[in-house]
Amino acid sequence: MTESPASLDEETEPGEEDMPEDDVERLHGSAVVVNNNQTVVHTGKAEYHDLIQSLNDDGYGVCVDLCGVDYLGNDTRSLPVTVTAERFELVVNLLDVQASRRLRVRVQLSEAAPIVATITDIHPGAEAMEREANDMFGLEFEGHPDPTPILLPDDWQGHPLRKDYSMGRIPVQFKAVDGR
């Protein structure tokens, strides 16, 4: 995890936890920001499942998209002060088809334990997307009904969309080497 003191709001120091956080807007206890006219809710993995449930009750009843992001080496990410940056993020795009509005949930997941509760019990349609996030980033979803590879072969090693995944190159010899 790259530390960057220069970027604003990147990290919350342990000693700063008792600082006033009243200026952060909240929704169901999680910080809300508006980026490019899009509402984004930042949360941690402990509150994630309850948050999705509460949002579902608010009308965000369709999970249109779920994907992982690897922020390894990215020092330009801006997060609310209340959120501790972790290497992985789980991004869930929700849709309210009654009010025609969207909302995005970003969950911070640590490199050591990228495990989070599944939301397939709330949104059955997230099943394939969670399997894909597991393939590509190694994010694990507790309670997933079918945690098998979906796009990758069953015996595939590694998670290709991680930034530290070796792309794999075949060495090419362009001319004969003398004496061999």
Next chain:
Amino acid sequence: MTKLDHLRNRDAVLRMSEAEADERASVVDPDDERMIINMGPQHPSTHGVLRVTMELQGETVLRSKPVIGYLHTGMEKTAEDLTYLQGPTNVTRMDYAAPLFTELTFSLAVEALLEIEMPDRATWIRMLMCELNRMSSHLLFLATNGMDLGAVGMMIYGWREREEVLRFFEKVTGLRMNHNYIRPGGVAADLPDGWQEDVQNILKVLPERLEQFDVLMTGQPIWRERTQGIGVITTEEALAMGATGPILRSTGYAWDLRRAMPYLAYDQVDFDIVVGTYGDTFDRYAIRLNEIRESMRIVEQCLELIPDGPYRAEDRKVTPPPRARIDESMEALIHHFKIFTEGFKVPPGEVYTAVESPRGELGCYLVSDGGPKPQRMHIRAPSFVNLQTLPHMMHGGLLADAIAVISSIDPIMGEVDR
């Protein structure tokens, strides 16, 4: 009541590893008539390389599961290695039947992060081309759907009509597929001279041909027998599974991003959202057929309303300068050089944009770290999500109807596997 309770067939999905299936095959139980068979990935009716594992009892499909990934080529990983200008060449290869929509959603995402304004003409050209692409994509559906259900002649007719549109695309973009025409900052080139006549020609021949399709399929008793009441899905089920596009609209739910969350200039044109009633295979067929007619209405209005002006943003950091300017201006030469060697930088941030593709909501989630290449580019492919409804639609139906159901989802495997 949770959404899971809305799913009538909670056990419609066959969750069984191949080892378990092998084990079960070796156990002989005279009372157990169930068997597991694989359809595909080389089956002609699976539209590419879809494999469906099905549990059958006689001719009835009990549980099933689409097995995908045969066409996975890591396009999201590739995107992280391409500049924003090169990006559309990659994403255009995902949904090869409707490539302009993937280019559009990617370009809209980049433009949202750049915060640049699009000239009106660029917006209208994009809309015109996308609606023509919707027509060609649905014509391809009619061709393959017809063939899957035994109307083999449709294979020829559908491709013939699609060819009219592709010929126009070739004239405008230089290619029949994988156009790389819609790019961040506008479109690659202005419409060629005489494009109005070409479009009018398409609009002139198509209505008559669509009526022939109606005679050949819509009104046909055999066609109706094979499609009506087959593969039924309810609105609650479709929403729970995240299904969008014709699948959701076939259940009678009028959800279309062009109307619900207008992008481009869709709030300035007149068109109707076509919805079904029963959510069956016939409704999904009829919706696509009639959406061709609605797209023609939009194209007609584009012909009248398309404004003059530049076809791409006049932001020299993003779009290359006109060729003539390079000879006289050093700045122009530098901009040109920078765009094509290093690429332009996009401010840090993340954005999700969505457009209504012929298959449903096509989204692009883009994360930029401030460099000339994306940190992460994710495409929300409608076919990938819609395919999850397959076991629920096939559950309890006949094996012969499974073909009709797969066909009616209209999955494009390039987009499913990415």
